[in-house]
Amino acid sequence: MTALGAVFRPQLPPERLRALARLADETGLEELWLWEDCFREGGISTAAAALAWTERVRIGVGLLPVPLRNVAITAMEAATLHRMFPGRAVLAVGHGVQDWMGQVGARAESPLTLLREHLLALRALLAGERVSTRGRYVSLDDVALDWPPDGPVEVLTGATGPRTLRLTGEAADGTVLTAGTPPEGVRRARGLIDEGRQKAGRTDPHRVVVYLLTATGPDATARLRAELTDEGFADVPDLGVAGDADAVAKAVQRLVDAGADTVVLQPTADEPDPEGFVRFVAQDVRPLVP
Template sequence: MTGLGAVFRPQLPPERLRALARLADESGLEELWLWEDCFLEGGVSAMAAALAWTERLRVGIGLLPVPLRNVAVTAMEAATLERMFPGRAILGVGHGVQSWMGQVGARAESPLTLLREYLDALRALLRGERVTTHGRYVRLDGVALDWPPAEPVRVLAGATGPRSLRLSGEAADGTILTAATTPEGVRRARDLIDEGRASAGRTGPHHVVVQLLTATGPDAAARLEAELAAQGPGSVPGLGVAGDASAVAKAVRRLAEAGADTVVLQPTGDEPDPEGFVRFAAGEVRPLVP
């Protein structure tokens, strides 16, 4: 079955999260995703609150920028959340927006090297291993978690370019693709991910999450067009969807057929009714997605 979720965009104030998380939980939506965009809202604090306010909802961070966070701290946070809310926290990490990383003095000369070192160390720590590594960016000396997760934690990597997609296949347990990804883009991403998996001899499942820019309601087409224009892709065929539940479900199915395991509906930044959007995703779109 194709997973379905929705994004709580950080353009909403943090105090709105409680009501939306509870609504997503009660309405039967599987996943709610958060962003740690600079300089809006903290991803880990928001995730912990959303998990505490709900009973069954899975909550994802898409994504934590690795230049901002020491890998041991990320492992501690992830392990704590997994032990308190087993199987409900979804961890995504990635390069981060390079201009933002530069603003805070954390920009890496080689983001790809940093992400590779980070993924290797993070996954080892979350497996309960004692890690010593002296990489270009990640340096640990006999570090191990006192409270490792009872079960393995899946680590997803945000990736866009060919090299980062291959790296995700090699070193991550899944990949997060942005809303600028068409169905054909998902197919190309899957091919590159599989190249990385093959080079690393990895045979287990690799979960692909794709965000889908979605607008519904009487002014849906105009809001979608404006957001696409603001982001840069413009009128790329197959990018984003505006319309009723049938149109959105059709777009979700196209992404799933292309290789997406989970599709996360991303409202426009000016979505007038975030609660209504969650109800729409859970009550109207979900029944139409196998």
């Protein structure tokens, strides 16, 4: 079955998260995703709070920029969430927005090398291994977690470019694609991910999560068009959806047909009713998505 989620956008102040997370839990939404956009809410802190406030909804963080974190800290925080809230935390890592990384003095000369080293070390630490490595960016000397997760956990990676997509297939357990990815882009991404998986000899499952920019209500078309224009995607065909639950469900299905396993509906930055959006996804769209 296709998993369906919604985004709590960091344009909202953090004090709004509690009510919205509880609403997601109560309405049966499967996944609520958070962003660590500079310089708004922190991903781990908001995820921990949302998990503590809820009982069943899965909380995703898409994504944690690896230039900002020592991999040991990423592993410690991820393992803590997975042990306290088994099966409910979904964490993705990635390059981060390079301009933001430059602002804080963390921009890497080779983002791809950094991400590869971080992924390999992170997955090993979360698997309970003792790790010693000395790479270009990641150095660990006899490091192991005292409290690793009780079982296997997936590590997702955000990706857009071909080399990063191949890397996710090779070294991650899943891939997160931005709302700038139309169905044809999902197909291309799946192909590149599979190239990486083949190179690494991987046959385990690989989840593809896709954000879908979504607007509903009387001004939905105008709000969607304005955001796509602001993001430079106005000329990209079949990107985003505006309309009622039936129209949104059909857009979700197009992404699923292209290779998405999970579709996360992303409201526009000016969504006037975030709580209403969560209800719309959980109560109106979910029954129409197989």
